[in-house]
Amino acid sequence: AQSVSQHNHHVILSEAASLELGCNYSYGGTVNLFWYVQYPGQHLQLLLKYFSGDPLVKGIKGFEAEFIKSKFSFNLRKPSVQWSDTAEYFCAVTAHTGGFKTIFGAGTRLFVKA
Amino acid sequence: GAGVSQSPSNKVTEKGKDVELRCDPISGHTALYWYRQRLGQGLEFLIYFQGNSAPDKSGLPSDRFSAERTGESVSTLTIQRTQQEDSAVYLCASSLGQPSSGNTIYFGEGSWLTVV
Numbered sequence: 555a556q557s558v559s560q561h562n563h564h565v566i567l568s569e570a571a572s573l574e575l576g577c578n579y580s581y582g583g584t585v586n587l588f589w590y591v592q593y594p595g596q597h598l599q600l601l602l603k604y605f606s607g608d609p610l611v612k613g614i615k616g617f618e619a620e621f622i623k624s625k626f627s628f629n630l631r632k633p634s635v636q637w638s639d640t641a642e643y644f645c646a647v648t649a650h651t652g653g654f655k656t657i658f659g660a661g662t663r664l665f666v667k668a
Numbered sequence: 669g670a671g672v673s674q675s676p677s678n679k680v681t682e683k684g685k686d687v688e689l690r691c692d693p694i695s696g697h698t699a700l701y702w703y704r705q706r707l708g709q710g711l712e713f714l715i716y717f718q719g720n721s722a723p724d725k726s727g728l729p730s731d732r733f734s735a736e737r738t739g740e741s742v743s744t745l746t747i748q749r750t751q752q753e754d755s756a757v758y759l760c761a762s763s764l765g766q767p768s769s770g771n772t773i774y775f776g777e778g779s780w781l782t783v784v
Contacts, residue, residue: 598759
């Protein structure tokens with residue numbers, strides 16, 4: 555069965571700092587990978603996704619993530635964070651098995667100090 | 669509607685009572701998920717429906733939890749004999765269920781359940 559690990563549960567950064575959130579998954583076959591974001595008081599929404607092609611994926615609001623198959627990783631990055639990036643970030647993986655169940659990581663709470 | 673719709677948005681129930689939570693997925697989405705998010709915690713997978721296949725119930729925490737889905741439309745999550753630890757947001761999500769589309773999941777607003 556697939557699983558997803560997010561290494562950082564809480565991250566505190568100052569504005570303009572660079573961000574990297576770790577995500578590793580366990581599944582040996584083909585996968586789709588996602589980052590979702592949940593802003594305070596809002597529901598989950600898609601930040602970016604990988605399903606084929608270029609392993610470097612660019613999403614909304616200047617976020618990007620790189621799929622490194624050999625490391626089973628899909629880390630999220632942003633070169634310069636803003637106060638408005640304060641949110642909880644979830645990594646997710648869909649394994650291409652008989653069905654396409656999507657499993658989420660535990661989430662990383664990011665707080666950006668103004 | 670255009671998005672995933674859940675009801676009720678909020679539910680307060682007494683310990684020991686049964687509750688039903690409803691989800692209307694996006695039209696045409698064959699995959700439907702239920703997740704649970706306890707306060708301050710991540711998303712916990714509960715159950716997954718894909719078309720006419722048998723549902724994946726591997727995430728249901730106990731036999732007090734069950735879910736049904738009518739064809740490729742409405743789903744109901746039922747919690748029997750509720751306990752205080754069942755208090756959480758129950759999130760429903762749907763997707764096209766096809767890898768070629770990237771299988772993006774779209775979430776509803778959630779049903780906040782409080783067991784007192």
